[in-house]
Amino acid sequence: MTYVKTIGAALLASVALASAAAASCEITLRSSDTHPDGYPTVAAVNAMGEMLKERSDGRLCIEVFHSAQLGEEKDTIEQTQFGVIDMNRVSLGPFNNIIEETQVPSLPYIFRSVGHMNKVMDGPVGQQILDAFSDHDLVGLAFYDGGSRSFYNSEKPIASIDDLAGMKFRVMQSDMFVDMVSALGANATPMPYGEVYSSIQTGVIDGAENNWPSYDSSGHFEVAKYYTLDQHLIVPEVLVMAKSSFDKLSVEDQALVRQAARDSVPVMRDLWIAREQTSEARVREAGVEIITDIDKTPFIEAMVPVYEKYVTSTVLQQMVADIQATN
Numbered sequence: 001m002t003y004v005k006t007i008g009a010a011l012l013a014s015v016a017l018a019s020a021a022a023a024s025c026e027i028t029l030r031s032s033d034t035h036p037d038g039y040p041t042v043a044a045v046n047a048m049g050e051m052l053k054e055r056s057d058g059r060l061c062i063e064v065f066h067s068a069q070l071g072e073e074k075d076t077i078e079q080t081q082f083g084v085i086d087m088n089r090v091s092l093g094p095f096n097n098i099i100e101e102t103q104v105p106s107l108p109y110i111f112r113s114v115g116h117m118n119k120v121m122d123g124p125v126g127q128q129i130l131d132a133f134s135d136h137d138l139v140g141l142a143f144y145d146g147g148s149r150s151f152y153n154s155e156k157p158i159a160s161i162d163d164l165a166g167m168k169f170r171v172m173q174s175d176m177f178v179d180m181v182s183a184l185g186a187n188a189t190p191m192p193y194g195e196v197y198s199s200i201q202t203g204v205i206d207g208a209e210n211n212w213p214s215y216d217s218s219g220h221f222e223v224a225k226y227y228t229l230d231q232h233l234i235v236p237e238v239l240v241m242a243k244s245s246f247d248k249l250s251v252e253d254q255a256l257v258r259q260a261a262r263d264s265v266p267v268m269r270d271l272w273i274a275r276e277q278t279s280e281a282r283v284r285e286a287g288v289e290i291i292t293d294i295d296k297t298p299f300i301e302a303m304v305p306v307y308e309k310y311v312t313s314t315v316l317q318q319m320v321a322d323i324q325a326t327n
Helices: 002-015 040-055 073-081 114-121 124-136 175-183 193-201 212-217 243-247 251-285 297-301 304-310 314-325
Strands: 027-032 060-065 087-091 138-144 149-153 168-171 187-190 207-210 226-233 237-242 289-291
Touching (some): 027 040, 040 060, 040 087, 040 138, 114 124, 124 138, 138 251, 168 175, 168 193, 175 226, 175 304, 193 207, 207 226
Parallel strands (some): 027 060, 027 087, 168 187
Antiparallel strands (some): 087 237, 138 237, 149 207, 149 226
């Protein structure tokens, strides 16, 4: 614990020269994101900060440290739990081994579309998952859109499940995603997001899987020019806050933070739609081969053992049933 706190403090000290705007606030919440400046999640938290500052009459601000300035997701989760980082935007994947409820929306093919995912996460199932963070020194604030994730690689077009056999793909640091790739006949390599480009370039891995904006903003399309739209995952992003930081706020300020987080969601979704379109156009213009003619049925059928392994408790089984019943 001391080691994590020391590392976290050192990281913050290296980047914690607050902006002039944040310096005038009584409380500045430091928020982490691995994505670059201008990315929809980064812009959404910035928008949340503007709302919070206005609604608190300038007392509360948010300073966003983008581009993994405070570390990769796994590291920043620990720092947020210890209160070294106040807020954190993270994919649900890295939480799968920590919070059981996050496994359900991370299941392959659990959502029929992004719209279906948004409706579920805005409803009772989403609130149930947000509430589960409280047992892990975190406060769940809101869900953002993470788009649909598909495979890309540097070796060949993938048009069927057979084409995946023996290939090496990076996945998020989640046991479920390792098992998902294994069930498809490929080899999973968990690694931090920031190491993917060089690993594909040097042949350590054949490819990875992600959405249009991440495939674009990371530059992965430069070294992995085959993108198969199998859409195996539609995993939400989550915005969390350190419970220790949240508990320091007054009840009134806590309510302001929660409401500003909720109000940042439609901002993020609008930015996401625009960014997806821009990223897809850029990737296509770069000459990437996009594979769309694919039968998803064998992919879905291969996920049966993954569901059997992870959807074991009655709570999770009911969550799956509730998601499938959501129209």
